[in-house]
Amino acid sequence: MEPLARFPDVLRQAPLGRLIGIAGHLLEQHWGRYLADHHGLSAAGMRVLMILARAGDSTHREVAEHCYVRPATLTGIVDTLERDGFVARRRDATDRRSVQLTLTDKGREHAETLLALIHSDPPLTSVDADPAKREVIREFLTELITTMSDGEGSRLNPSTQEPEEPRPGGRTC
Structure with missing residues (x-):
């Protein structure tokens, strides 16, 4: 069993940014092994x-x-x-x-x-094999890349964010 697969609850509860970081790291490792094994390249x-x-x-x-x-x-x-x-x-x-x-x-x-x-852009998982979900993922990642590359990293700094509107019942989280 893969190390992270043993912790599905931890992954489900992880912040989205952390999941993106882990996924990017694992994808990069996988791609690096493929390049080395099949093409002799880094x-x-x-x-x-x-x-x-x-x-x-x-x-x-x-x-x-x-x-x-x-x-x-x-x-x-x-x-x-x-x-x-x-x-x-x-x-x-x-x-x-x-x-x-x-x-x-x-x-x-x-x-x-x-x-x-x-x-050829083959699906990476069963989730992105679904065309509707694939487009949502693509839209999210495109916006994330654009936002981060434009220097709008202020979203990572909570002190620069505007406060959330109160939800019914007075709670904000």
């Missing part, structure tokens, strides 16, 4: 492949910016991708300091396979 390596598949040949610096990492951090990721035959480095003929990253045939094949899998 999540960071997959992001580099996706960027190069979408943007085409790019400089090391450009890819680092798209990955939201420093160029020095990207170096190790690209070293591994190059060693495993997914990408190639090429010096820019006009500026030898600039390094162009390009997908190899193997890298392009894996990127296309992963894009097809991502876009």
